[in-house]
Amino acid sequence: MGHLQPYDKRESSAQEPRVYCPPLFAANDPAHCYALMRAHPLAHLVRQDGGALAADAVVLWPDAEAGVLRGHVARVNPLSACDGAGVLAIFSAGDAYVSPGWLPGKAEHGRVVPTWNYRVVHAHGRLRVVDDAAWLRAQMEVLTDAQEGVLGANWRVDDAPADYIAAMLGVVVGIEIAISALEGKDKLSQNRSVAERAGVRQGLAARGEAASAAIAAAMNRIEADQGERS
Template sequence: MYLPSHFEESRIAVLHDLIEKHPMGILFTHGKSGLDANHLPFDLHRAEGSQGVLHAHVARNNPVWQDVANVDEVMVVFRAADAYISPQWYPSKHEFHKQVPTWNYIVAHAYGRITIRDDERYVRGVVARLTRIHEASQPVPWKMTDAPADYIDSMLKAIVGLEIEITRIVGKYKLGQNKEVRDIRGAGEALNAKGDRLLGDAMLAAADAKGE
């Protein structure tokens, strides 16, 4: 990933926060069949390994778990937000007419070594944790015990676990930090007016930080 210094986010805690808030990642592999990409929800364990460990599962019918070997290098991309940025949102454009469109975004790339975990106990733990996390906001959270035990057992047999120990993690927060404070702020306010508050608020924070 092209990473100019003014867009780089290297704080692991910040990147871990991004992953936990936006856990749907794209797993990129380069196995026996070549390049592949799979969209999966991940469960991050921050304290495991040197930079955290990602846990996930795939359908047993998905060839990815047989296409890669243990300790193969993989990459998982997590995207928090993105949006088109119009030159019209920059106050300086209306003075000098020297601005062009761009696209701003917040992403994290986690590189790591994969381990295939084809055992029921591991898979059950991954599913249970993901369920607890993502059902927590429901008025009546669903639990695995809500379904018949034999049904859950059959579902677990149909999936395979994936464990990825993160060896390197990089973040890119492209928020217009290379522009004037007024232009960052103008674009951030325009995004908020459109309802793109996550990216808009991030740009306003970047404007505040640059203005200090």
Template structure:
């Protein structure tokens, strides 16, 4: 992706944090010469390999893994916080209206090699780990153990496990770092007024 240096985020722990907070990724594969995209929750195992490993599962009727060319890498795109930036937040009479709209966002692109597994134990452990991740912030987290054992066994028979060994990872935090401080301050004020404290905080940290 186009990624000027002032937007690049290269700290692995920061990239991993966004991936955990926004696990639903767009996974792009090469299927018989054309690109195919699937939207899949990915679970990060950070301490495996140099950059980590991603684990997931898909329905058996999804031919993504079967159609994918194993000689090609896959691309997983994690979309973090984003917000439209209106010129009305920062234009002044002095600027003479010379401003255009834009979007601020944070995203992580992960490249890696894909393999599949049908091991029931692997699948059960993966589903449990993914469920615990996304349920952790709920007041009363649901657990995979809450479902009947026979039901879960049937569900697991209907899925295939995926593992993506990360070969390259790239982060882009487009947060107005290339703009004057006065511009950024006004945008942060606008985001706060529109009740987007997450993006406002990201912008504030990006220029500290």
């Protein structure tokens, strides 16, 4: 990953991505971004389509060493005709509502409002269409093995009949995106006081559902990192 530099807001050019991100929420470290993309590989892939914007939900698996995202789409998908196009892949890595009732200020002065905490990664790059059965099979094996490994390796591509897999490969094309810039944004109440952050973490954890618990865990990691640095 050494060749891929995190996006630096201090530099400016017409070619650079622009996403609103206060410095407190910036999470541009490539290792961090790749970890979130692996954990949440379903991306919204945005491109220009004539004078409008088009977006598709596509599973994109990151290869940190090569600095690329790889996936596949139906051959009939208009993306299959977008070789060379500039694209933006947006990975949502979790979100949760934050109630003002969790903040000490509700009882103290009432000047509090709701907000939303979330984590997101934007990957910018150029799309390459790959119409090659061997490439496609290798990509599907990497993706499937990664997901099935979490489940105890219940299924492998080789488990299906060879003629069936060949037929399935025939109706899709591969896509590879050479990443030119990564932008990570973790909005996790970093702009709040210690007491407010504690209230948010407790409130999220008390909801008892996975999405809020994941955001609370991410906030806990930030607190732990800050404690180690202090």
